[in-house]
Amino acid sequence: MADNQTSLARAFLAGLWQENPVLRLILGMCPTLAVTTSVQAALTMGASVIFVLIGSNLVVSLMRNLLKPHLRILMFTLTIAAFVTIADLFLKAYQPAMSAKLGPYIPLIIVNCIIICRAEACASKNGLLVSLADAVGMGLGFTGALAVLALIRELLATGQIVFEFGRKVALVSLPDVPLFRMAGMAMPVGAFVTLGLMLGLVKMVTSRQS
Amino acid sequence: MSKLRFFWEQSWLLLVSSLIFGVLLAIVDTAWAPRIARNEVEKFTRLAGGMLPEAKRFEAVESKISVDAGKGKTVLVDVYRAVDDSGRRVGWAFVCEGSGFADKIKLVVAADAGFKKLAGFGVLSSNETPGFGDKITIPGGFYQKQFVGAPAQTLTLVKTGDAERIDSEVVAISGATVTSQAVVDILNRYVSAVRTALQEQGLLRE
Numbered sequence: 001m002a003d004n005q006t007s008l009a010r011a012f013l014a015g016l017w018q019e020n021p022v023l024r025l026i027l028g029m030c031p032t033l034a035v036t037t038s039v040q041a042a043l044t045m046g047a048s049v050i051f052v053l054i055g056s057n058l059v060v061s062l063m064r065n066l067l068k069p070h071l072r073i074l075m076f077t078l079t080i081a082a083f084v085t086i087a088d089l090f091l092k093a094y095q096p097a098m099s100a101k102l103g104p105y106i107p108l109i110i111v112n113c114i115i116i117c118r119a120e121a122c123a124s125k126n127g128l129l130v131s132l133a134d135a136v137g138m139g140l141g142f143t144g145a146l147a148v149l150a151l152i153r154e155l156l157a158t159g160q161i162v163f164e165f166g167r168k169v170a171l172v173s174l175p176d177v178p179l180f181r182m183a184g185m186a187m188p189v190g191a192f193v194t195l196g197l198m199l200g201l202v203k204m205v206t207s208r209q210s
Numbered sequence: 211m212s213k214l215r216f217f218w219e220q221s222w223l224l225l226v227s228s229l230i231f232g233v234l235l236a237i238v239d240t241a242w243a244p245r246i247a248r249n250e251v252e253k254f255t256r257l258a259g260g261m262l263p264e265a266k267r268f269e270a271v272e273s274k275i276s277v278d279a280g281k282g283k284t285v286l287v288d289v290y291r292a293v294d295d296s297g298r299r300v301g302w303a304f305v306c307e308g309s310g311f312a313d314k315i316k317l318v319v320a321a322d323a324g325f326k327k328l329a330g331f332g333v334l335s336s337n338e339t340p341g342f343g344d345k346i347t348i349p350g351g352f353y354q355k356q357f358v359g360a361p362a363q364t365l366t367l368v369k370t371g372d373a374e375r376i377d378s379e380v381v382a383i384s385g386a387t388v389t390s391q392a393v394v395d396i397l398n399r400y401v402s403a404v405r406t407a408l409q410e411q412g413l414l415r416e
Contacts, residue, residue, distance in 0.1 A: 037340045066223050074224060082231035086238050093242040096249040100335045103313060157341065186340035 008133045011122065015137030022145035023202045027113040031105050032146060033191040040163045042150035044098045045105065046143025048087045052109055053118060053135040055083035060123035061131035067124060076119040077110070084109045097164055114142060145198075152194050157185035254318055257332030258292065258303035260349065261320035261358075265292035265300050275407040277400055279308070289404055291413075292320070299323050304404055305334065308396035311388040313337035315346075317396060321362050325405045325414055330358040331397065343389030353390065356380050362401050367394045 021027040028049075035041045059079045060067075067075060088106045091099035099106065109115065118138055123131040154161055159180030161172040174180045184190050259265055268290035279285045292301040301323055307316040315336045320329035331354065333347040346353055352373050357365075359376045366379050367390055373381040382390035408414050 063223065063227075068220060068223070071220070071224060075227065078224070078227055078231060082235060085235055089238055089242050089246070093245040093249070096246075096253065101337075103335070103337045183341040187342075 012133040012137040015141035036150040042146040050139030057123040057135040306400040
């Protein structure tokens with residue numbers, strides 16, 4: 001993955017399954033557990049991470065031949081912080097309700113291991129196109145995992161999938177039965193249990209594949 | 211001289227990158243800051259206006275009010291006078307904040323024209339537990355309704371009681387006692403300080 005011969009397709013596909021940051025590498029657990037109480041919040045977090053990943057991977061790839069080994073982490077952090085600040089300001093300006101809901105988790109992308117891991121493992125060793133493909137693949141893999149986790153939690157906690165665009169719209173509404181009103185699913189315990197079951201399922205599938 | 215050259219060779223990329231990113235962020239901030247400020251004003255006006263329906267606009271009181279926020283911290287609070295079409299004062303509103311169960315809770319609090327009764331509170335931002343503590347954010351919910359018409363004095367949280375009776379006792383949200391207590395504490399800390407300051411400035415005699 002981290003060698004110069006990495007193909008575009010391989011770089012893109014790795015993040016979706018083989019090296020999925022959430023389900024296979026167990027990275028980015030903080031937002032994975034914290035913002036998956038609703039699908040809209042998960043997708044917003046995913047879009048923010050994709051933006052930051054693309055920006056940081058491209059910049060790190062561009063400057064890869066100029067990086068001093070002992071200053072590279074500082075350069076990665078500086079680059080990531082700049083793109084995270086832009087994403088944070090954008091949400092405050094155009095999605096204020098979602099910005100308030102996500103709270104500190106958007107600024108915390110700065111310390112998200114996925115971003116710095118991709119800068120170190122891929123962008124600092126590969127050209128622009130491979131770095132871009134890696135960023136998009138990893139970002140989509142992260143977003144997909146968060147969306148599935150949020151879908152399960154929101155449905156089981158509230159029986160609805162609600163999106164808010166000025167006013168709230170329920171895209172899915174399930175019958176008012178106890179199965180779909182498990183308040184614990186909206187709490188941290190729900191995140192841990194659901195993620196644990198998802199990881200177990202992924203492990204089962206990959207064990208059979210191998 | 212050679213030390214200076216060594217320093218430049220080692221750090222030029224960091225210095226140039228910092229400059230470029232700094233300029234980029236300054237441009238982005240300049241472009242979006244007015245919109246962000248407008249969003250905050252709109253949210254404040256929407257929340258405060260909902261509690262004081264007669265209010266047509268909110269005018270900031272000239273001097274900020276100093277409030278003891280606990281742990282040795284003092285915060286300066288902007289207090290707004292709500293006025294109707296004819297310019298008559300119909301209430302007061304201000305923003306206050308304090309620690310909740312999960313994170314900081316930021317509220318808009320409104321009081322009547324004489325600052326004797328609360329007109330309620332609205333939540334500007336909070337990250338309280340979904341399904342429990344986040345019930346403080348429901349406008350017209352049983353918790354928020356207890357503050358509409360409550361005396362603008364020290365409030366007390368009780369675990370059981372009649373939530374329909376409006377007095378200085380506030381019934382906690384079941385399963386969210388910490389969040390319920392946090393809201394009461396924030397109001398207790400700010401309401402009396404703001405009222406006293408307005409009295410001292412002679413603004414409540416208008």
